[in-house]
Amino acid sequence: MQVSKDALKQLIRAGRGVIPASKVLEGGYLVNVMSNEVYLADVAIYEERIVAIGKVEEYKGPETEVIDVTGLYLLPGLIDGHLHSECSKLSITSFAKAVVPCGTTSIVSGLDEYISVSGLEGLQEVFKEVKKSPLKVFWGAPYKTPYTFPKSTVAFNFTEEVHQEVQQWPECFGVWETVREAVQEEDEDTLGALATAQNNRLPIFGCAPMARGKELNGYLCAGVRLDHESYDHEEVVEKMRNGMHMLIRESSVTHFLEENIRAVTEVNPYLARRVSFCTDDVTATDILEKGHMDNVVRQAIKAGVEPITAIQMATINSAEAYRIDHLVGSITPGKIADIVMVDSLEGFQVQAVLTDGKLVARDKKMSYELKAPARSSVLSCALKCATTTPEDFQYRVEIEQGTAEVLSMNVKGPFVRKRRDVTLQVANHIVQADTENDVLMVSVLERFGRNGNKSLAFCSGWKLKKGAMASSAAPDDNNIIVMGADASDMSIAVNHLIENGGGQVIVADGEILEFLALPVGGIVSDLEAEEIARQESLLTKAANSLGCDLPDPLMYMFFLPITAIPDYAITDVGPVDCIALTTFDPILALNPGK
Ligand SMILES: [Fe+2]
Incomplete structure (x- = not known):
């Protein structure tokens, strides 16, 4: 939005009516947000800017395109x-x-x-x-x-x-x-x-x-x-x-x-x-x-x-x-001609949209084909982290058998995690997830090739009976987050994301149940909204089929790395106590035994 002297000269002349308008919107009601009024007024546009409102007959030239907007409200x-x-x-x-x-x-x-x-x-x-x-x-x-x-x-x-x-x-x-x-x-x-x-x-x-x-x-x-x-x-x-x-x-x-x-x-x-x-x-x-x-x-x-x-x-x-x-x-002289037309102020249904003085949408649809640009390797970059093995998601402790007292992060809303103390079995030095008692493993893996960080902790509230889910879209860091009942499925889920340049995936019994590719930075896609919505609902259904009854299982998971909201979070540096603003050890005590 840089301004040049020459462009200003043209615009001033268009505003004075010395050079004709490119377009005139005729017959509409102007919603004047500056004066808090609605009244019949035409709008003259020169290239991408508004140059006059009200009676604009004098702004018309032989080349001016006149668009009839009778009965519509212009805002x-x-x-x-x-x-x-x-x-x-x-x-x-x-x-x-x-x-x-x-x-x-x-x-x-x-x-x-x-x-x-x-x-x-x-x-x-x-x-x-x-x-x-x-x-x-x-x-x-x-x-x-x-x-x-x-x-x-x-x-x-x-x-x-x-x-x-x-x-x-x-x-x-x-x-x-x-x-x-x-x-x-x-x-x-x-x-x-x-x-x-x-x-x-x-x-x-x-x-x-x-x-x-x-x-x-x-x-x-x-x-x-x-x-x-x-x-x-x-x-x-x-x-x-x-x-x-x-x-x-x-x-x-x-x-x-x-x-x-x-x-x-x-x-x-x-x-x-x-x-x-x-x-x-x-x-x-x-x-x-x-x-x-x-x-x-x-x-x-x-x-x-x-x-x-x-x-x-x-x-x-x-x-x-x-x-x-x-x-x-506002729709006033000198401003960019971004104009929305609605059928009535109460019903407020958008009929047409102009941006930069051009008609770009009509009847709730784009009126021209808009294609995503080719992506460079910066945005279509592969996830820069090493392939994982199931051992990466096994929580090892010094006792061979017995139980572990564990702090599990218990989800209470999309952003809220509370403390839940649980007792988990230890077998062969590994603390076991407990699907009967709603305790899963959760891990965040650094994916920018900077340090290879990987954290591991425990979470509750997702109720998965088996399998795993993972996402490389996870605000605000967008490292890989994975959660699951089974270390082997967790590893398959993460590896699938790494191999495919990012996305969201649900895995069970060693099989990929659903996968949404997010190839742009591992966070977004060039697919249309309809297709993203369809694939998101398939992911939710797959998570539901594994036992999760949260309204949006993956979203509840991918907000876990946000440390700004109490009480607990997890990032690549470890599970975080969001009140003390430090990492914490989720193992509270170990009880050796059979
Ligand atoms: Fe925000």
Whole structure:
């Protein structure tokens, strides 16, 4: 989005009507998010920019394309204010094909999972892909990588020095997802990133669930501008009274809209212009079944927000919060012509979408063929770790026979793991998994060829009676995670991922039951959303057939390496006590015996 003097000259002339518009949208109702009005108005577009709204007859020339949009409502392209598109397992191209027809034309993202697996080289490749897609990505440089405490292994470490370089890039619009703990702990790299951003006048994006009182004040003094994670509407109100822009998250995993919107519908309607929306993590199935940002707008309207206010939340409010409102967020002269057309403000069904002044989607489908780019070896790289054997997943102890008292990480929700003490049998120096008692083995293997780390621990809640499942998509590090009742099946599962360049797999009795290939960085695919959704449901069915009754067995597993959420996690450096922020020994005691 670099600007040249010549391009400016052309645009100014087009704005003055000296050179004719390329396109005119005629007969529609303009949803003016700046003035909070809806009225009949035509829109003149010159190449990729809006140049006039209202009566635009004088902007027409002999070559101007006139598009009749009678009866439709024209609103700015919808903005997802905080998203890890990688979580959908869709590449940027596949993601764009799924969400642009839903009206989402911009996302704010750290692309942090691409960075964790392929560094800045892979990131540059993704930037090129973004430029060829109709979806805009306003990139924030991750405050640091890895996010974990203690530090785990990723392909690339984001440091203060890296920030000094990348914050000068034209693609960089701020610092991504600065978590409160890193500020509170005065982490050197984090503070370096924030100081650099303040000196470069870039906004700092936050992530501070449950930050209140003095902790919130300290966090705000670091210069954080906005937050996307509040657990109730009172937390939203407190953060907003203290100056933050607030994004309400409605993801596939956590549903906060209904509760958090009460800050506006019940407490103070004047807060509305500083509230916006994000989806953070969404699955392909959810996009296909519910939509994307269009669905969030519909939900807000259902929760009692005026349609035009909900549209502001999904457009201009995000644009202002992220300081990108000179480019997107409104249909006004000088802005990029990202325009969504809906049939009615209440029903809010997207009929057509323009990005950069071109019609790209109609009737919920892309109106042209968009192909994924060829991938370099940086992104299609094989998993760089050695083939495993069953012994890698056998927990060896010094006693030959007897029992072991073990701390098992017991899953209580997609992100929550609690302590569960169990007694397991020891046979031939190996602690045995216990499927009758719901105790499985879990391991994380470093896969970037950096150190060959491998951890091993115990988990509960998945209830597999046999077999194993593994994934190379596992935020935030995206090392390989494998879980199972049987060391031999665990080894087969991991080896299958290594041989196939990454993905998700379910194994039982030595056989591959289901496999979803994720060849781009081992985390995403160029397949269409429909195909990813179909294969994901086959994986879930296979895990269910082995005894697991969790709503999404693989997702519950691949969140295990996130150390930011209490009480327990596992990374390549070992099982982690997320409160003490240290690794721990899962063997509590050994009892020799028969
Ligand atoms: Fe996030």
